Amino acid sequence: MPDTPTARYFLCPGYHASAGQVHDVIDPATLETVGERTEVTTEELSSVLIRVNEAQALWKQVDAKSRAKALHDLAHRIETTDLTDCAILMSREMGKPYPEAIGELQNCAPIFRYYAEMARDEAGKIAGTTQAGSFQFAKYEPLGVSAHIMPFNFPVLLMCWTVAASLAAGNGCVVKPAEITTLSTLEFMKVFAGLPDNLMACLPGGAKVGKALVDSNLTHAVAFTGSVTVGQAVAAAAGARMKPAIIEAGGSDPMIISAHADIDVASAGAVTGAFHMSGQVCTSTERLYVVDSVHDRFVEAFAAETARLRIGNGLGKSEIGPLSSKFARDKVERLVTDAVSKGADLICGGRIPPALDNGWFYEPTILTNCSADMDILNEECFGPVAAILRVPDFEAAIDGANASDFGLGACVFTRSLEEAHEAHERLQSGMVWINNPMIDNDALPFGGWKASGMGRELGRQGLDAFRRTKMVIMDHKPVRQEWWYPYPDNWFLDAGGRKLV
Ligand SMILES: NC(=O)c1ccc[n+]([C@@H]2O[C@H](COP(=O)([O-])OP(=O)(O)OC[C@H]3O[C@@H](n4cnc5c(N)ncnc54)[C@H](O)[C@@H]3O)[C@@H](O)[C@H]2O)c1
Numbered sequence: 001m002p003d004t005p006t007a008r009y010f011l012c013p014g015y016h017a018s019a020g021q022v023h024d025v026i027d028p029a030t031l032e033t034v035g036e037r038t039e040v041t042t043e044e045l046s047s048v049l050i051r052v053n054e055a056q057a058l059w060k061q062v063d064a065k066s067r068a069k070a071l072h073d074l075a076h077r078i079e080t081t082d083l084t085d086c087a088i089l090m091s092r093e094m095g096k097p098y099p100e101a102i103g104e105l106q107n108c109a110p111i112f113r114y115y116a117e118m119a120r121d122e123a124g125k126i127a128g129t130t131q132a133g134s135f136q137f138a139k140y141e142p143l144g145v146s147a148h149i150m151p152f153n154f155p156v157l158l159m160c161w162t163v164a165a166s167l168a169a170g171n172g173c174v175v176k177p178a179e180i181t182t183l184s185t186l187e188f189m190k191v192f193a194g195l196p197d198n199l200m201a202c203l204p205g206g207a208k209v210g211k212a213l214v215d216s217n218l219t220h221a222v223a224f225t226g227s228v229t230v231g232q233a234v235a236a237a238a239g240a241r242m243k244p245a246i247i248e249a250g251g252s253d254p255m256i257i258s259a260h261a262d263i264d265v266a267s268a269g270a271v272t273g274a275f276h277m278s279g280q281v282c283t284s285t286e287r288l289y290v291v292d293s294v295h296d297r298f299v300e301a302f303a304a305e306t307a308r309l310r311i312g313n314g315l316g317k318s319e320i321g322p323l324s325s326k327f328a329r330d331k332v333e334r335l336v337t338d339a340v341s342k343g344a345d346l347i348c349g350g351r352i353p354p355a356l357d358n359g360w361f362y363e364p365t366i367l368t369n370c371s372a373d374m375d376i377l378n379e380e381c382f383g384p385v386a387a388i389l390r391v392p393d394f395e396a397a398i399d400g401a402n403a404s405d406f407g408l409g410a411c412v413f414t415r416s417l418e419e420a421h422e423a424h425e426r427l428q429s430g431m432v433w434i435n436n437p438m439i440d441n442d443a444l445p446f447g448g449w450k451a452s453g454m455g456r457e458l459g460r461q462g463l464d465a466f467r468r469t470k471m472v473i474m475d476h477k478p479v480r481q482e483w484w485y486p487y488p489d490n491w492f493l494d495a496g497g498r499k500l501v
């Protein structure tokens with residue numbers, strides 16, 4: 001068990017907060033105090049941003065090969081540092097089962113290696129054309145300092161996704177963790193200690209600090225991940241300053257179970273989709289459209305798979321930890337109550353587990369007979385609830401899946417090639433999974449349509465988000481420019497529109 005963490009914030013190579021509001025961090029499984037977190041003051045925030053800008057001015061001049069080496073070294077530090085304390089803190093702060101916290105940390109190093117190589121490869125490339133006597137090209141330049149405003153659910157991995165790309169592009173980075181996961185983020189920060197001094201900072205705080213980072217003239221790009229409402233506010237504030245912003249917002253992902261699905265595979269996939277991390281994954285399955293002919297068979301298999309899940313403290317033997325806060329659990333309870341009051345049938349769950357009423361737990365819940373008028377079909381639930389709708393056929397399932405303001409991911413279970421292609425052509429979402437939900441790939445763009453966000457993380461687009469292009473036209477020899485003036489006389493008209501000559 002890590003020492004009880006104390007209030008501090010981190011600026012490479014090690015800089016601790018002198019002042020600021022202090023808050024208790026509460027374990028959602030036990031309601032015990034895990035430690036304290038400090039909010040940076042406005043003065044500290046400005047002073048840190050000045051330092052990161054100064055460090056970035058040097059970093060952007062580092063050649064691509066050396067920059068790539070620094071990122072590979074960082075990946076090596078992640079691979080060889082004992083991050084057990086970080087995983088334990090993550091589990092205690094937000095309830096994530098410990099094995100999943102370890103899994104999250106293990107996925108961080110590869111992203112630094114991926115962007116180290118991509119940025120190095122691109123350094124030798126020129127976009128554009130060359131013409132005789134004139135060298136015409138576009139080049140990439142870093143943006144400056146990027147602000148990374150993070151959610152609680154994958155506090156370290158999602159930070160690495162955008163920090164790796166931003167550092168590779170030549171920027172400095174300032175991370176603002178979610179309030180709930182401040183301590184695990186700070187614990188992870190030690191892996192950045194090998195980077196140039198002050199290039200990377202972590203500034204804990206809440207909405208006030210996040211807003212200050214977006215508004216500051218000392219930040220030049222924003223990577224936000226979080227809810228739709230906050231994402232809209234961040235996008236508006238960044239837009240008002242013409243500051244590039246990636247917005248990765250919430251979702252309400254649909255899953256379609258076709259008449260051609262392998263029901264055994266689909267039921268296991270639905271358990272992962274709906275209940276992994278207690279339904280607190282951005283791409284959690286929330287709405288299931290099940291074709292009539294397989295509906296009852298699927299519901300039975302899905303309920304049987306769900307019964308295997310163990311609920312409890314993330315540091316014990318459990319697959320289902322608590323929700324992150326009372327606020328989150330209250331929302332889940334409200335959505336389930338609303339659905340049942342409008343005619344949904346409770347197949348399992350739908351309550352606080354009686355033996356675990358001293359934390360923010362909620363049982364994995366399956367609802368059938370759901371309909372579009374229920375709040376759970378129209379809001380992000382972000383809890384362990386699967387809302388099932390019976391549909392006559394595959395077409396109706398796609399229509400239902402698309403009838404949402406959200407468009408993050410969508411999953412389809414089918415063994416029909418025709419249906420698989422129809423699904424990826426028609427589904428209105430940034431990601432489509434066929435027979436395998438919630439998979440991501442460092443090399444492929446991640447992000448949502450509609451209210452679920454704008455911009456992309458990962459892949460080449462994830463790097464482009466942190467750099468700007470500059471067109472350069474460079475003639476070999478100085479040439480006096482006379483191709484347009486003075487105009488020839490026969491180009492002029494009189495006031496009546498007649499040729500003068
Ligand atoms: N699309 C994705 O890739 C993705 C990934 C993970 C989580 N999410 C979404 O994140 C949400 C859960 O995370 P959360 O509860 O931490 O989200 P949240 O929106 O409550 O908070 C996200 C971050 O924004 C900060 N913040 C709050 N108000 C702000 C303001 N006015 N200006 C700037 N920053 C502000 C918070 O302090 C926090 O760091 C869910 O909706 C989930 O779907 C999306």
Ligand SMILES: C[N+](C)(C)CC=O
Nearest residue numbers: 153154281282283440
């Ligand atoms: C994409 N993923 C699963 C890592 C994080 C979404 O919340």
